[in-house]
Amino acid sequence: AQKITQTQPGMFVQEKEAVTLDCTYDTSDPSYGLFWYKQPSSGEMIFLIYQGSYDQQNATEGRYSLNFQKARKSANLVISASQLGDSAMYFCAMREFGGGADGLTFGKGTHLIIQP
Amino acid sequence: GAGVSQSPSNKVTEKGKDVELRCDPISGHTALYWYRQRLGQGLEFLIYFQGNSAPDKSGLPSDRFSAERTGESVSTLTIQRTQQEDSAVYLCASSTSLAGGIKNIQYFGAGTRLSVL
Numbered sequence: 001a002q003k004i005t006q007t008q009p010g011m012f013v014q015e016k017e018a019v020t021l022d023c024t025y026d027t028s029d030p031s032y033g034l035f036w037y038k039q040p041s042s043g044e045m046i047f048l049i050y051q052g053s054y055d056q057q058n059a060t061e062g063r064y065s066l067n068f069q070k071a072r073k074s075a076n077l078v079i080s081a082s083q084l085g086d087s088a089m090y091f092c093a094m095r096e097f098g099g100g101a102d103g104l105t106f107g108k109g110t111h112l113i114i115q116p
Numbered sequence: 117g118a119g120v121s122q123s124p125s126n127k128v129t130e131k132g133k134d135v136e137l138r139c140d141p142i143s144g145h146t147a148l149y150w151y152r153q154r155l156g157q158g159l160e161f162l163i164y165f166q167g168n169s170a171p172d173k174s175g176l177p178s179d180r181f182s183a184e185r186t187g188e189s190v191s192t193l194t195i196q197r198t199q200q201e202d203s204a205v206y207l208c209a210s211s212t213s214l215a216g217g218i219k220n221i222q223y224f225g226a227g228t229r230l231s232v233l
Contacts, residue, residue: 004158033219043205045159045224052219091158095220103149103161103175103209104222 003027004092004107011112013082020067021077021110023092031097034075035104036066039089048090051075087114118142120225122208128231129198137193137228141210148191149209149222150183159207165191198232205229 005024013019025034036048051059051066059066067076079086089111093104121140129135141148147166151159162175165185176182180198185191195202209222 035221037224042226043229044226045207045209047221047223050219050221093159103151103164104159105161106158108156108158 002107003105004094006092006107006110008110009108011110013112013114015084015114015116016081019079019082019086019112021079021090021092021112022074023076023107024072024074025092025094026073027094027096029096029098033095033097034066034068035093035095036064036075036077037091037093038086039091039109041088045091049077082114084114084116087112120208120210120223122206122225122228124228125226126229126231128233130233131200132197134194134196135198135230137195137206137208137230139191139193139208139210139225141189141191141208142223145210145212145223146188147211147220147222148185149211150191150193151207151209152177153205153207153227155204162193195230198230200232203230203232 003026007022032053034051038046038048049059049061049064049066051068058068063080065078089109091109092107095104123138149164150162153159163170163183167188168185180196183193205227207224207227209224211220211222
């Protein structure tokens with residue numbers, strides 16, 4: 001079973017609109033972290049935002065916020081006031097504390113295109 | 117350097133040849149990670165180093181893959197007898213000590229695009 005599911009392969013959004021990118025996860029570990037990365041066409045993975053499983057509040061970083069619904073095991077990324085430069089691949093990822101120091105488990109990504 | 121540096125940025129090789137991919141992490145980062153990204157896919161975790169030790173190599177796709185790290189700096193990922201299915205982007209990331217807990221942000225390089233003909 002997939003641990004990270006991103007159900008939107010691609011999205012088209014008008015500039016200045018808000019956009020929500022979906023992410024659901026699967027884990028039995030009570031301690032885990034959720035990450036969102038942006039990958040522009042240049043290929044580099046850029047860290048956007050982090051949410052810990054025990055965090056009481058939803059994470060926010062500038063125009064990025066994370067809609068964390070623990071009972072539903074979802075961690076959707078919300079980008080407010082989208083800009084043309086937001087066009088990129090977006091990946092949701094998870095690290096489970098019980099997994100020790102292993103790497104991140106990534107979803108397949110969502111290709112976001114912002115239209116003028 | 118300021119960020120994670122990977123070289124070469126592109127590598128084209130013939131099937132059956134060996135290749136070496138290099139990663140230079142952010143200075144002071146003790147943890148280093150290798151990932152593979154096939155076309156149109158998410159990242160697949162391969163291996164990590166804490167210092168120059170790699171506790172778990174089970175993520176490596178086959179025994180043709182190996183990795184080493186010198187001290188807490190440069191790491192090389194070696195693929196022997198390359199096959200066409202090895203074609204992918206290989207990404208390296210580094211982070212501060214794992215003692216920081218689960219929120220260890222991994223910072224990525226731009227990757228090496230490997231094409232096996």
